[in-house]
Amino acid sequence: MTSNNEILFERAQRSTPGGVNSPVRAFRSVGGTPRFITRAEGPYFWDADNRRYTDYIGSWGPAIVGHAHPEVVRAVQEAAARGLSFGAPTEGEIEMAETLCRLVPSLEQVRLVSSGTEAAMSALRLARGATGRDLVIKFEGCYHGHADSLLVKAGSGLLTFGNPTSSGVPEDFARHTMVLDYNDSQALEDAFARVGERIACVIVEPVAGNMNLLPATPEFLQTMRRLCSAHGAILIFDEVMSGFRVALGGAQSLYGITPDITVLGKVIGGGLPVAAFGGRKDIMRHLAPEGGVYQAGTLSGNPVAVAAGMTTLKLVQTPGFYEDLGARTTRLANGLSQAAKETGVAFSAASVGGMFGLYFAEKVPQNYAQMMACDKARFNAFFHAMLDEGVYLAPSAFEAGFVSAQHTDEVIDATIAAARQAFEATK
Structure with a gap:
């Protein structure tokens, strides 16, 4: 049958x-x-x-x-009864930003968006805008959403630039992305020695979840933090999966490493579309309307989604x-x-x-x-x-x-x- x-x-x-x-x-x-x-x-x-x-x-x-979960469902029902979307600020958005900044110490300011892809894409643009540089380092097997610059696989040799992994991604996009081996500290050292002055950011899943579960080694992340600081590059932790999943403060709290920008999603929406990116104020001030890095979203901070996320964040603090x-x-x-x-x-x-x-x-x-x-x-x-x-x-x-x-x-x-x-x- x-x-x-x-x-x-x-x-x-x-x-x-x-x-x-x-x-x-x-x-x-x-x-x-x-x-x-x-x-x-x-x-x-x-x-x-x-x-x-x-x-x-x-x-x-x-x-x-x-x-x-009954409390999450109730919060969503109550929020929906007040209106599904306004296209204007709400107090709930402030409360979520305040909560994220309190629970994840590396966050001084946060911008809410609707998906992890949107958050990672925006974090990359922000890093490039804040540094005035173009080159991005990512790692083989890490997934940061389907933005053009991030759908890139390793090139044919050590320290070569990436190749597109999806049709529709121009090679010119891929040439601004260098793909290295995950957990290879020496490859990072070599990359920064060669082109450190051109590197805008390093983006990494500190606990990778898109090549099955694969945690970074402490040495790998410590090397990354040291090199980014020494060369003026921005360190981005993509914690869309690991944020509020592996610990209340995310993977960064387990490793004791402070990234410059953190990308969050999934848990912070409690099952509805909420994501965020945030970091130091001196970096976040480059975002419009304060700075020249443009980012916008009609449904960013949607009140129903924020209600689900805030209730979930309350429950995980038990x-x-x-x-x-x-x-x-x-x-x-x-x-x-x-x-x-x-x-x-x-x-x-x-x-x-x-x-x-x-x-x-x-x-x-x-x-x-x-x-x-x-x-x-x-x-x-x-x-x-x-x-x-x-x-x-x-x-x-x-x-x-x-x-x-x-x-x-x-x-x-x-x-x-x-x-x-x-x-x-x-x-």
Whole structure:
């Protein structure tokens, strides 16, 4: 019998490219039919066939307090009743900016926007405007949204400029971006020695989540901070994923490193479209209307989205929230590793705060090349076996997973038991 998911997917492909509004949702990496979700609550969601799954993507991170949290839903309903959008300032925008600046010490001022891509793109423009330089350094495997300057992969040799990774990105854009290996401190040293006076900024995910979970080493980030300071370049931490996910102060609070600009998103919207970029006042003053770097957005600081985000930020400040979240995520990673070991499968797992990574490799990867060497075919088989067990993981071997406050020990133990069955079925 044809499932409702298959019917919806066939229908979607007639009116939407690939049948989806974001590529990873199409299941192209893992094969099969995407699940069309009808509702969600706590750690679960249900598809169009009314099949329940334990959800480990959490809207790719924002659902940190669980789906449809009653306080978040109530805040959204109350805000919507007052009006959906005004195109004029609200007190809620001020409160969110004040909260972000209080919780993330590197932030002195913040500008709210509607997506992580918009925030990263704006941060890049701001860095270039503030320094008067053009060259950007990014790292292989880090994703900062789909702005032209950032859809760039490494060139053909050490310290070469990047090549576009998407059709429609002019080569002239890519030549202003240098792509280095993640966690390679020496490559950074060499780049700054060669072209340090031309570098506007270095942008990095301090905990990478778009080549699976891959934390930066302390030495790598310390080298980055030292070189940026010495050469007058701006250090941008892209914490769209890791911000309020790995710790209350983000990854920068775990590493003890202060970036010049921070990019935030996902959790700060509580499931609705809110993102932000911010940093030192002397940098932020370059933004219009005070300075010459233009940035604007009709729905920036949308009152309904801000209400969801502010309520989520209130909930994550509950004493012990991150300790509990981290312990549960560690429980999941360790339990999966043990289940794989018991079934003789080459597998490893890691976690940072409420993020985790699954790798079909003997050891946790340390860089992009090691990540790409993981057994993708084995992951794909495991992914579908877990779906059959009622567990929804990211439909790609190269995406991090997320745990919420509603993933109790019982939920996680059930997931580990399901994984044991999936490892057995796919070894």
